[in-house]
Amino acid sequence: MNKPAIFILRITTLTLLLGVSGGHADDFKWHGFASQAYLYSTGGNNVYGESTDGSTEFFEVGLGGQYQLNNSLHLAGQILSRDAGATDNGSIRADYLYADLRIAQLDESALGLRVGRVRNPFGFYNATRDVLFTRPSILLPQMYYDATGVRELFFSADGVQLYGYWDHSGGTTSFTSTFGRNDTLSSKTFDNIVGGNGAAVGKAALKNPIFAQLMHASLGEQWKAGVSILNTTLDFRAGGGLLPSGSLEANVVAVSAQRNFAKLSVTAEYALLTSSANFGPFSGSMKSESLYLQGEFRATPRWxxxxxxxxxxxxxxxxxxxxxxxxxxxxxxxxxxxxxIAAELHGMRGTAGIPRSDNPVNPLYARTELFVIMGGFRF
Amino acid sequence: MQSVGRSKSRQRAVAAAFLVALLGMAALPLHSAEDLDPQVIVHHGVDLPSNFSTSTLRAIFSGRMQRWPNGTRIKAFVLPHDHPIHQNFCRKVLRTFPYVLQQQWDQQTFTGSGIPPVEIATTYQLHKLVSSTPGAIGYGRKHNSSGSWIQFVGGESAQHTPGALPF
Incomplete structure (x- = not known):
């Protein structure tokens, strides 16, 4: 674990301990979750460990708490350990830790400011992407970039987050905008982002990431729709690999919509990633598009x-x-x-859903059938 | 032969008892889930906002609104997810689906952005808690079809209910 992570972890522990000893029971809440998967794939590609032989290298464990200090200030933090084949290693990290100041609270609206390591709302599922209970499926759709290092740019940012909501006759409108400070990235993380083939060796930094989301939900959330954006630049100083020093600018815009019925939810999200790479001979810009359509049928409250x-x-x-x-x-x-307990079958035609770092030697195969089963517990 | 006759008469007695029991059960005033109309209950000391409405209830039970106008913390109590009164409260009062509310609570819990309502197993316990907890709000079964949608509980003003609330 790097130094900032250890520092944040200590602060989290201290805050949580203070919260437990000093607060009323109903002003403090713990939460936690743990989930473990088994994956089996055919077609030659591995997903999270050697799944062609059957893999258990996918788990998520988190522990967190929040404490309401007074009417306008509350603290929240969570530590997380996640293993996902070669793309994640199970190390414990401070997932988020922030102080939340409610600047204004009226009968039908509120405005607040969060400072610290904050979670980034992006699309419908990013803010709680590592919790089985809040995802529609074990593996998220491709616009969440689970298979590549890009996911690491999404989860949280160290900075300031302004948020607010407004209840009105047409429903609820809410917004969140995050201004992140510059942050260092490990060489491995950066290598994962640019392809995961070991070409990038050196120092990488994340420059001023900006996240914003505007969401509108009808009364009772019969439908909701929103727009999310992410903009950041990655600076890279080479230290011996194939990739020379340079920078990568990334901009993602996502549009989300969901319609809810008594037993059925229909969800569609579209994301456009525009990236501009400037690494000497490996320069150029690219536009990547993702689109999914999903139906969830709640046959009973349990199924x-x-x-x-x-x-x-x-x-x-x-x-x-x-x-x-x-x-x-x-x-x-x-x-x-x-x-x-969730079980899924993924029929894949193409390789964007296949983590490159789980298949370092083999060229990727065009077709993959993947079976995943995952059990989870929460409190 | 005697034992066979005795066994047949025992079978008949069991069948008759079963039939009587069934008839008895049918005669009981059973309530279907549709009959279990919810009624909002509020601690007697709570000063409701002047424009209190379904929209306010939605903001409270989804966790967005955390304080009453006088600054007191709102303490919301709910029944279990599959309780018929909870299901009806979501559908008829909040005009939402129980799973949507659950998703909002999960989102708050796992992002640390709010403490969701506390789940209580029975209407009796919930009523008792709302009566004794300052700033509390919850719901129970509506006993009287002509009564108000909302009732103040605990203290001497337990009988007081506001006249017309815009539900």
């Missing part, structure tokens, strides 16, 4: 079925070479409020 069609064009200029289509069929069983 949910899922179907999703998910398409990504890795490079809009080369659709035939970079196109990936994934059909997902899933089922979820919640025997009790705290327990869930």
């Amino acid at each position: 949910t079925a899922l179907i999703r069609l998910d398409n990504q064009l890795g490079d809009r200029e080369r659709p035939n070479e970079t196109d990936t289509l994934i059909l997902t069929l899933g089922a979820r069983w919640a025997p009790a409020r705290n327990w869930q």
Whole structure:
């Protein structure tokens, strides 16, 4: 664990301990979750460990708490350990830790400011992407970039977050905007972002990431829709690898929409990633598109079925070479409020959903069938 | 032969008892889930906002609104997810679906952005808690179809209910 992470972890622990000893029980709340998966793939590609032989290298464990200090100030923090084949290593990290100041609270609206390491709302699922209970499926759609290092730019940022909501006769409108400070990235993280083939060796930094989301939900959330953006630049100083020093500018815009019925939810999200690379001979810009359509059918409060069609064009200029289509069929069983078991079949045509770092030697195969089952507990 | 006759008469007696039990059960005033109309209950000391409405209730139970106008913390109590009164409260009062509310609570819990309502197992316990907890709000079963949608509980003003609330 790096030094800032250890520092934040100490602060988290101290804050939580203070919260426990000094607060009333109803002003403090712990939460936690743990989930473990088994993956099996056919077709030659590995997903999270050697899944062609059956892999258990995918788990998520988190522990957090929040404490309401007074009417306008509250503290929240969470530590997380996640293993996902070669793309994540199970190390414990401070996922978020922030102080939340409610600047104004009126009967129908509020405005607040969060300072620290904050979670980034992006699309419907990014803010809680590592919790099985809040995802529609075990593996997220491609626009969340689970298979590549890009996911690491999404989860949280160290900085300031302004948020607010407004209840009115048409529903609820809310917004969140995050201004992150510059941050260092490990060489491995940066290598994952630019392809995961070991070409990038050196020092990388994340420059002024900006996240923003505007969401509108109808009364009772029969439908909701929103726009999310992410803009950041990655600076890289080479230290011996194939990739020379340079920078990568990334801009992502996502549009989300969901319609909820008594037993059915229909969700669609579209994301456009525009990246501009400036690494000497490896320079150029690229536009990548992702789009999915998903149906969740809640047959009973305990059983949910899922179907999703998910398409990504890795490079809009080369659709035939970079196109990936994934059909997902899933089922979820919640025997009790705290327990869930989910199982999924992913039929993949294309390689965008395949983590390159789990397949370092083999060239990637065009077709993959993947079975995943995951059990989870929460409190 | 005697034992066979005795066994047949025992079977008949069991069948008759079963039939009587069934008839008895049918005669009981059973309530279907539709009959279990919810009624909002509020601690007697709470000073409701002047424009209190379904919209306010939605903001409270989704966790967005955390304080009453006088600054007191709102303490919301709910029944379990599959309780018929909770289901009806979501559908008829909040005009939302129980799973949507659960998703909002999960989002708050796992992002650390709010403390969701506390789940209480029975209407009796919930009523008792709202009566005794300053700033509390919850719901129970509506006993009287002509009564108000909202009732103040605990203290001497327990009988007081506001006249017309814009539900």
